Amino acid sequence: MHISVVGSGYVGLVAGACFADLGHEIILVDNDQLKLSALKSGAVPIHENFLPELVARHRGKRLNFSGDLSEAVRASSAIFIAVGTPATDQGDADLSYVESVAREVAGAINGYKVVVEKSTVPVYTSNWIRTVMSRNGAAPDSFDVASNPEFLREGTAVTDFLYPDRIVLGADHERCASLLREIYQPLTSGDYYRRQHAIPKPDRAHIPPTLLVTSAKSAELIKHASNAFLAMKVSFINAVASICESVGADVEQVRQGIGSDSRIGPRFLNPGIGYGGSCFPKDLAAFRAVARECGYDFRLLDEVIRINEEQRHLFLRKVRSALWTLKGKHLGVLGLAFKGGTDDIRESPAILLIQTLLQEGCSVAAYDPAATERAREVLSSKVEFASSPYEAAAGADALLILTEWDEFATLDLHRLYSKLQYPIVVDGRNLYDPQIMTAHGFTYYSVGRQTIPPESQVVAAAAAGRKSKPKNR
Numbered sequence: 499m500h501i502s503v504v505g506s507g508y509v510g511l512v513a514g515a516c517f518a519d520l521g522h523e524i525i526l527v528d529n530d531q532l533k534l535s536a537l538k539s540g541a542v543p544i545h546e547n548f549l550p551e552l553v554a555r556h557r558g559k560r561l562n563f564s565g566d567l568s569e570a571v572r573a574s575s576a577i578f579i580a581v582g583t584p585a586t587d588q589g590d591a592d593l594s595y596v597e598s599v600a601r602e603v604a605g606a607i608n609g610y611k612v613v614v615e616k617s618t619v620p621v622y623t624s625n626w627i628r629t630v631m632s633r634n635g636a637a638p639d640s641f642d643v644a645s646n647p648e649f650l651r652e653g654t655a656v657t658d659f660l661y662p663d664r665i666v667l668g669a670d671h672e673r674c675a676s677l678l679r680e681i682y683q684p685l686t687s688g689d690y691y692r693r694q695h696a697i698p699k700p701d702r703a704h705i706p707p708t709l710l711v712t713s714a715k716s717a718e719l720i721k722h723a724s725n726a727f728l729a730m731k732v733s734f735i736n737a738v739a740s741i742c743e744s745v746g747a748d749v750e751q752v753r754q755g756i757g758s759d760s761r762i763g764p765r766f767l768n769p770g771i772g773y774g775g776s777c778f779p780k781d782l783a784a785f786r787a788v789a790r791e792c793g794y795d796f797r798l799l800d801e802v803i804r805i806n807e808e809q810r811h812l813f814l815r816k817v818r819s820a821l822w823t824l825k826g827k828h829l830g831v832l833g834l835a836f837k838g839g840t841d842d843i844r845e846s847p848a849i850l851l852i853q854t855l856l857q858e859g860c861s862v863a864a865y866d867p868a869a870t871e872r873a874r875e876v877l878s879s880k881v882e883f884a885s886s887p888y889e890a891a892a893g894a895d896a897l898l899i900l901t902e903w904d905e906f907a908t909l910d911l912h913r914l915y916s917k918l919q920y921p922i923v924v925d926g927r928n929l930y931d932p933q934i935m936t937a938h939g940f941t942y943y944s945v946g947r948q949t950i951p952p953e954s955q956v957v958a959a960a961a962a963g964r965k966s967k968p969k970n971r
């Protein structure tokens with residue numbers, strides 16, 4: 499199948515490379531000439547597992563890059579729109595890029611085409627695309643508009659695409675649904691998974707994936723409702739964590755207890771400093787706005803968003819309670835990305851917290867395995883960027899863990915202890931067992947679990963014959 503994918507951001511680039519791996523002929527269209535020439539020369543601008551392999555495998559063969567949308571439309575049976583839908587000041591999605599693509603597609607139509615929304619868009623967008631295309635001269639029987647939402651997580655986007663839990667095809671007409679079915683046939687038939695060079699199967703893969711054919715409007719809602727539900731799970735466990743702290747319970751035990759109920763499930767129940775990223779914050783605001791426009795006051799979403807913001811304030815309060823005053827304190831920070839496994843810092847709670855700490859007069863030395871370059875662009879020059887976790891910890895009054903990178907969960911605790919000015923760790927991602935941290939001499943604060951008071955630590959350290967802190971930098 500000849501397919502155009504418009505927009506070479508996370509979604510477009512991953513979708514284009516994966517469609518090529520399924521065996522389709524792809525033209526990835528973008529109007530950013532710099533990005534295009536980088537892609538044409540083999541650069542992969544995002545940190546995404548398996549993406550460099552796929553681009554190298556198909557670039558110049560089944561995966562080509564172009565700035566000419568009209569030519570790409572003429573050469574394709576399906577056009578996937580994967581352009582940005584940034585939030586406006588009011589929180590709804592700015593669909594102007596989608597609209598301008600629809601207009602240009604209409605002008606280039608030369609036979610039946612399926613125009614597919616891949617960007618996350620509000621319900622009714624498919625109607626609007628149809629209207630804009632008709633207004634711009636496309637004959638009604640020359641195209642259909644479908645919605646095929648993506649459920650890609652950054653860091654695992656390629657395997658999420660190729661091994662999805664479900665594929666949702668929102669198509670209002672059978673001819674359009676059957677063309678989309680054909681595109682995904684290598685996955686739904688299981689053929690792809692038998693190929694020798696298939697991207698390896700991740701844990702928990704659902705093979706073959708469930709195929710759901712729905713109306714375009716239902717598909718649009720599935721996407722927003724899925725992200726809102728996941729964000730709600732995170733805010734729910736964060737709220738439970740706060741109660742655990744007040745009553746002296748342990749949120750990890752509570753999480754295990756509730757997550758073992760198969761109706762709830764253990765995933766997406768990790769407490770922390772709140773969700774971030776390019777999707778949840780934007781999609782919740784957009785879903786809230788869509789609901790309001792449709793006459794439903796979805797106040798549950800306000801609460802999900804409020805709890806998420808409060809989570810950062812609670813973390814800051816913890817840092818304060820560990821250090822008393824913040825002005826003049828030097829902090830080591832582990833993590834800049836909005837979650838582990840990505841270099842993306844959009845809406846990262848870590849960045850927002852660092853900005854607040856700088857305003858409070860702290861100095862910060864930060865380390866992240868992938869996001870340093872991006873963070874450098876948004877953080878003030880006051881932040882020092884370290885080249886290892888231990889360098890970030892060196893001489894710090896406390897160490898803050900802000901992102902759930904695997905490598906932060908396996909630090910050499912003796913080495914860490916020897917680097918810090920004071921052995922205080924404030925862990926916003928619950929990466930360590932409090933008993934183990936205490937046994938290593940740290941005063942360890944985490945989320946939804948009890949902190950062993952520093953006084954009993956001194957006694958414990960003395961009993962263990964450890965040299966006492968503080969020491970000179």
Ligand code: UDX
Nearest residue numbers: 648649650651652766767768770773774775777836837
């Ligand atoms: C999300 C959706 O998962 C994906 O289906 C959609 O297509 C895009 O948005 P992504 O933004 O890449 O993907 O990140 P995700 O892994 O979902 O994490 C979102 C945020 O929630 C991160 O900040 C993460 O740290 C936080 N999170 C996640 C928690 O705090 N606790 C959890 O248990 C899970």
